[in-house]
Amino acid sequence: MTALLSLQGVSKRYGAVKANSGIDLVVDPGSIHAILGENGAGKSTLMKLIYGVESPDAGSILWKGQPVTLASPADARRLGIGMVFQHFSLFETLSVVQNIALIVPGRQADLARRIRALGAEFGLEVDPEAMVHALSVGERQRVEIIRCLLLEPELLILDEPTSVLPPQSVARLFDTLRALQARGMAILFISHKLEEIKELCDTATILRGGQVTGRVTPRDHSAKDLATLMIGRAMPPPLPATPQAQGEVRLELSGLDYINDDPFGVSLRDVSLRLHSGEIVGIAGISGNGQQELAALISGEVMRPGDAIRMMGRAVGGLDAAHRRRLGFAFVPEERLGRGAVPDMSLADNALLTAHSAGLVQRGFIRRGPERAYTAAIIAAYDVRTPGPEAEAAALSGGNLQKFIMGREMMLAPKLLLASQPTWGVDIGAATDIRQRLVAMRNEGAAILVISEELEELFQICDRLHVLHKGHLSPSLQTAATSVEQVGSYMIGAGA
Numbered sequence: 003m004t005a006l007l008s009l010q011g012v013s014k015r016y017g018a019v020k021a022n023s024g025i026d027l028v029v030d031p032g033s034i035h036a037i038l039g040e041n042g043a044g045k046s047t048l049m050k051l052i053y054g055v056e057s058p059d060a061g062s063i064l065w066k067g068q069p070v071t072l073a074s075p076a077d078a079r080r081l082g083i084g085m086v087f088q089h090f091s092l093f094e095t096l097s098v099v100q101n102i103a104l105i106v107p108g109r110q111a112d113l114a115r116r117i118r119a120l121g122a123e124f125g126l127e128v129d130p131e132a133m134v135h136a137l138s139v140g141e142r143q144r145v146e147i148i149r150c151l152l153l154e155p156e157l158l159i160l161d162e163p164t165s166v167l168p169p170q171s172v173a174r175l176f177d178t179l180r181a182l183q184a185r186g187m188a189i190l191f192i193s194h195k196l197e198e199i200k201e202l203c204d205t206a207t208i209l210r211g212g213q214v215t216g217r218v219t220p221r222d223h224s225a226k227d228l229a230t231l232m233i234g235r236a237m238p239p240p241l242p243a244t245p246q247a248q249g250e251v252r253l254e255l256s257g258l259d260y261i262n263d264d265p266f267g268v269s270l271r272d273v274s275l276r277l278h279s280g281e282i283v284g285i286a287g288i289s290g291n292g293q294q295e296l297a298a299l300i301s302g303e304v305m306r307p308g309d310a311i312r313m314m315g316r317a318v319g320g321l322d323a324a325h326r327r328r329l330g331f332a333f334v335p336e337e338r339l340g341r342g343a344v345p346d347m348s349l350a351d352n353a354l355l356t357a358h359s360a361g362l363v364q365r366g367f368i369r370r371g372p373e374r375a376y377t378a379a380i381i382a383a384y385d386v387r388t389p390g391p392e393a394e395a396a397a398l399s400g401g402n403l404q405k406f407i408m409g410r411e412m413m414l415a416p417k418l419l420l421a422s423q424p425t426w427g428v429d430i431g432a433a434t435d436i437r438q439r440l441v442a443m444r445n446e447g448a449a450i451l452v453i454s455e456e457l458e459e460l461f462q463i464c465d466r467l468h469v470l471h472k473g474h475l476s477p478s479l480q481t482a483a484t485s486v487e488q489v490g491s492y493m494i495g496a497g498a
């Protein structure tokens with residue numbers, strides 16, 4: 003059988019960083035092939051070379067046995083290669099169908115019909131007329147996947163497609179991918195979720211430090227084995243949460259109502275919760291059920307004067323984000339690039355954005371030395387793989403940028419931390435580390451609110467859980483006394 007795609011000795015460097023070196027890869031038609039590796043191992047770079055976003059410095063790429071030069075994604079698409087990116091590439095001010103029409107030929111009315119049909123067939127429902135800015139991360143990803151499928155590729159590259167999908171959608175997506183495979187499509191699948199890889203993929207290529215370090219059949223290995231192969235060492239054991247006496251209330255929402263004037267947004271109804279010092283409370287739920295709105299109201303991105311939101315004992319509804327931070331609040335937003343970090347600014351300047359109170363500014367001037375030292379400390383403590391504080395945020399791999407943003411906020415030792423999707427895109431070793439640090443902060447008395455779609459994560463670190471569904475918050479559930487099934491039924495609005 004001629005390989006659909008083969009790479010021979012492919013290398014790519016960015017300055018001093020060898021992102022890929024001497025990579026050999028063979029992708030057969032109709033196979034689902036995983037690319038495994040820790041954050042910064044070079045997975046995304048490799049996919050960019052295959053999709054024509056970047057050109058290799060050395061080596062060759064063969065498509066159906068013929069050498070090809072992929073000078074742009076348009077070249078790759080012409081051959082039959084489609085890609086869904088980890089960072090979304092949709093225009094916020096256009097509707098779903100308008101975005102798709104930029105790449106997929108056809109009249110908008112026909113496209114809208116096909117979008118609905120594909121959505122229904124593959125469990126990727128999305129309203130073709132919805133404006134992208136009003137969509138949740140999960141919905142945006144659905145749009146990206148649909149856009150690719152409409153072009154009927156022979157090779158589909160998926161860069162962490164499941165990281166924002168709820169469990170039910172992951173199962174449906176896998177059914178979709180198997181159906182596509184049965185029609186002969188090959189799939190390159192990047193994920194940090196090893197159980198998913200074992201379930202879905204026929205073969206896996208493991209990268210470490212930009213080189214291929216192994217080729218395995220994932221089904222024949224335990225997730226623990228795969229993790230060890232990937233990170234080159236054994237995983238640390240989880241840190242148990244020590245029981246805590248309940249401390250003071252650090253965040254209190256009482257009957258919070260929020261009428262969203264965006265017709266595609268979610269309104270919040272009568273949301274109440276209390277978060278004490280020394281506890282981690284999780285907000286579970288499928289994305290697009292009010293998580294963005296809740297985070298915006300708590301962080302101060304959206305202000306609503308009144309008494310419904312209290313932080314550290316003060317009504318903060320009318321205070322802006324900077325003011326809330328001065329009370330000891332820190333925030334990790336869901337979107338890393340854009341909200342979490344300014345892409346074309348250095349890491350040092352990105353650190354300054356929220357850490358200026360940590361002695362980095364004097365009489366209005368930035369103190370470059372302390373700024374650099376502070377950033378270097380984040381990089382070291384959180385194992386952020388980057389050349390240093392001067393690197394641009396956009397040059398970091400997705401997981402490393404997430405580690406940096408989490409580190410930046412946790413280094414502030416806040417009294418109250420709100421973290422949305424704290425380990426999104428982070429490899430299993432680093433995710434374990436971030437969760438351990440959250441538990442350690444809690445053990446030292448911080449109050450932590452975690453918004454996550456990963457139930458496993460929430461069950462692992464939270465003392466209590468609430469579930470958000472269509473803007474309603476479930477009652478508080480003690481993690482030790484609830485079950486995945488009970489939380490799952492709240493997630494789909496079926497109550498307890």
Ligand SMILES: Nc1ncnc2c1ncn2[C@@H]1O[C@H](COP(=O)(O)OP(=O)(O)OP(=O)(O)O)[C@@H](O)[C@H]1O
Nearest residue numbers: 016021041042043044045046047397399400401402
């Ligand atoms: N545009 C760029 N400029 C400079 N360095 C880059 C650029 N893109 C990637 N790199 C570097 O190349 C290396 C590989 O990054 P890549 O994004 O391919 O990793 P990854 O395996 O996909 O990681 P993740 O799991 O975190 O997404 C990293 O050290 C990264 O910092």
